[in-house]
Amino acid sequence: MLALSQPIQPQTADRRLAVQAIGLHKSYGTGASAFLALDDVSIDIAENEFFTLLGPSGCGKTTLLRLIAGFNFPTNGQILLRGKDIAALPPFRRPINTVFQNYALFPHMSVAENIGFGLKMLGWTKSRSVDRVAAMLKLVRMETLADRRTSEISGGQQQRVALARALAPQPEVLLLDEPLSALDYKLRKEMQVELKRLQTETGITFIFVTHDQEEALAMSDRIAVMNRGRVLQVGRPREIYNAPVDRFVADFIGESNILSGRLVGQAAADAHQVRIAGAVATAYGKAGTSGDGTVQVLIRPEHVDVLDSPSSDCIPAVVEDEVFVGTDTRLQLRLNDGSTFTARLTNSPEQEKIRTSGTQVWLRIHSHSARLLGGDHVQHR
Amino acid sequence: MSSIAEMAATRRTAEGRRRWLLKAPALATIVIASVGPLAVMLVYSVMAKGAFGGVALGHFSLDGWTNVFVERDPFDDTLVLADANLIIFWRSIKLALVATLATLLIGFPTAYYIATRPEQVRSQWMLLITIPFWTNLLIRTFAIMGLLSNQGPVNNILIWAGLIDKPMQMLFTDGAVLLGLVYVYLPLMVLPIYASLERMDFNLVEAGYDLYATRSKVLWHIVIPSCKPGLIAGSILVFIPAIGAYVTPRVLGGGKNMMMGNLIELQFGQGRNWPLGAALSICLLVIVTVALIIYIRGSSGKENAHGG
Ligand SMILES: Nc1ncnc2c1ncn2[C@@H]1O[C@H](COP(=O)(O)OP(=O)(O)OP(=O)(O)O)[C@@H](O)[C@H]1O
Ligand SMILES: [Mg+2]
Numbered sequence: 001m002l003a004l005s006q007p008i009q010p011q012t013a014d015r016r017l018a019v020q021a022i023g024l025h026k027s028y029g030t031g032a033s034a035f036l037a038l039d040d041v042s043i044d045i046a047e048n049e050f051f052t053l054l055g056p057s058g059c060g061k062t063t064l065l066r067l068i069a070g071f072n073f074p075t076n077g078q079i080l081l082r083g084k085d086i087a088a089l090p091p092f093r094r095p096i097n098t099v100f101q102n103y104a105l106f107p108h109m110s111v112a113e114n115i116g117f118g119l120k121m122l123g124w125t126k127s128r129s130v131d132r133v134a135a136m137l138k139l140v141r142m143e144t145l146a147d148r149r150t151s152e153i154s155g156g157q158q159q160r161v162a163l164a165r166a167l168a169p170q171p172e173v174l175l176l177d178e179p180l181s182a183l184d185y186k187l188r189k190e191m192q193v194e195l196k197r198l199q200t201e202t203g204i205t206f207i208f209v210t211h212d213q214e215e216a217l218a219m220s221d222r223i224a225v226m227n228r229g230r231v232l233q234v235g236r237p238r239e240i241y242n243a244p245v246d247r248f249v250a251d252f253i254g255e256s257n258i259l260s261g262r263l264v265g266q267a268a269a270d271a272h273q274v275r276i277a278g279a280v281a282t283a284y285g286k287a288g289t290s291g292d293g294t295v296q297v298l299i300r301p302e303h304v305d306v307l308d309s310p311s312s313d314c315i316p317a318v319v320e321d322e323v324f325v326g327t328d329t330r331l332q333l334r335l336n337d338g339s340t341f342t343a344r345l346t347n348s349p350e351q352e353k354i355r356t357s358g359t360q361v362w363l364r365i366h367s368h369s370a371r372l373l374g375g376d377h378v379q380h381r
Numbered sequence: 382m383s384s385i386a387e388m389a390a391t392r393r394t395a396e397g398r399r400r401w402l403l404k405a406p407a408l409a410t411i412v413i414a415s416v417g418p419l420a421v422m423l424v425y426s427v428m429a430k431g432a433f434g435g436v437a438l439g440h441f442s443l444d445g446w447t448n449v450f451v452e453r454d455p456f457d458d459t460l461v462l463a464d465a466n467l468i469i470f471w472r473s474i475k476l477a478l479v480a481t482l483a484t485l486l487i488g489f490p491t492a493y494y495i496a497t498r499p500e501q502v503r504s505q506w507m508l509l510i511t512i513p514f515w516t517n518l519l520i521r522t523f524a525i526m527g528l529l530s531n532q533g534p535v536n537n538i539l540i541w542a543g544l545i546d547k548p549m550q551m552l553f554t555d556g557a558v559l560l561g562l563v564y565v566y567l568p569l570m571v572l573p574i575y576a577s578l579e580r581m582d583f584n585l586v587e588a589g590y591d592l593y594a595t596r597s598k599v600l601w602h603i604v605i606p607s608c609k610p611g612l613i614a615g616s617i618l619v620f621i622p623a624i625g626a627y628v629t630p631r632v633l634g635g636g637k638n639m640m641m642g643n644l645i646e647l648q649f650g651q652g653r654n655w656p657l658g659a660a661l662s663i664c665l666l667v668i669v670t671v672a673l674i675i676y677i678r679g680s681s682g683k684e685n686a687h688g689g
Contacts, residue, residue: 092595121598
């Protein structure tokens, strides 16, 4: 809508950038007690994107959001909104709205007044604002509760009001700080769908914070995985899941078996022969050897077949435990180098097989599914 | 059959007794400290005055009450309006209101400043705010008297700066009384406002900024409504003692600029008119009650309007 009045921005891929963080550093405190909460964070977020910041507690997700919203200032680095540096703009001049983790609804106002607050502050006329509030109430399906006090509605409803309030002024970017973490499982699933719908319908760029990897995978266009103030990997959910750059990302997203192996040869440009627990497998990705030729190999639990008789290039293993979890059966195995391995087998009634503890089995790794991890590099700082 | 009913009855009386015993301390406090004295005042106000103070018990008279508003002219015995009393009423109300407003205007920014400091610094500030309370009221008031007197530092500085050429009469004016009231009661305003600001969720302020409210709009639309209970409590805590103040107007207002507290004291002392004193006290009580009702109605009404 605003495209014509704005200078054309440099393009990445084929989409314009909504938010760019360039070399952001943020330290809290000064001198010896200073704490580096963001360490050289650079990300590009495209317009219309559902972008997720994912990482464990304390990794700096909220800090990054607060810098974008303007509540805090970076120690170093730049934030661009549609190509323009917004360092000088206070939060109330940034066309960016936030859904706060605890919602921060105004307790002395009704639901409708909360939603209309931003419009009132922007100087919208009464009638225009009334229409917009009504449309927002409809969007979040809260029409019947417009006159309630915010203390008189449920957590899920408060969540919707917070969303409607932040969406009402049609911001260019919406920041959501773990908006679903306070909801119960079922409501959370519903709101995930709802949020995705709202994002598509409004076409607003969402920057969504969560520490729930499943939520991130399900909702995002792209994910930035963070740890200890750094962005480790940015990519589409599939990329992150299938090709994590390092052990942390592999471990944090989904279930993973990370085995150490030894390089024995190269099969192709990005494929290596690796000896793991007595068998040789082909693993993909860059080989980050740690001098002595050992490498880390990621194998997802669902990427193996469990055979009852030996076969070439299979890893021998002994069953330690078997857990039935509905759609899947989870096998807890021990390899002959002493490491543990989890395998996940899809259940189907005709080929159900019960393997008792102590049974000898052989694991066949699906082709293209063993991943080399870029060494065991822990964050250096 | 009857025994069951009897047992139930004894149990009921036992329980009743127990309940009374539990309530007794509270009731005793209320009767001894509140209802009792009030009753005594009421009774005294409708008795004839005793010749050397006190009241002539058993001699019913409404003189105490009529003397609040009218008095007998000593020369021709006609009834004239007791305008001295009414002027004092008016001054008390006016000074108490202005003092409340002034403490509100000074106290709110102070409390806000303290509430937005880091946690450790906050308690130090609160300590500083309460330190004046540790000193006797009379001493603090005399200190102000010293400051404002004709040879006091304030006049000296003004003369030295060449702003005036002879001492300005500051002591024994309404202004001096007002200054004293504001100084003495300011902490009573700061404390409750601070308490409600400290309880306020500062995320709301950020939410306000996020939704395009400038600093002044955040203050007006979010901070002030959120700490309204503190503003109300502070105003009540200042207004009530200010309207009945005794020491401050006595010391800083001299004999002329009396407030109701001084007028009442006069009746029980030199005036030897206890019924009038009692009636005046009840008037003060009524004024305070009415003011409180108006104030609380007004402020909660505004809140309802907010609710739409
Ligand atoms: N105001 C502050 N002063 C000092 N340190 C802070 C401050 N705010 C955050 N931190 C520190 O910065 C780090 C990052 O905090 P941040 O709130 O961004 O984490 P987060 O990723 O949002 O975590 P969570 O998932 O728990 O919300 C934490 O270690 C935290 O202790
Ligand atoms: Mg956080």
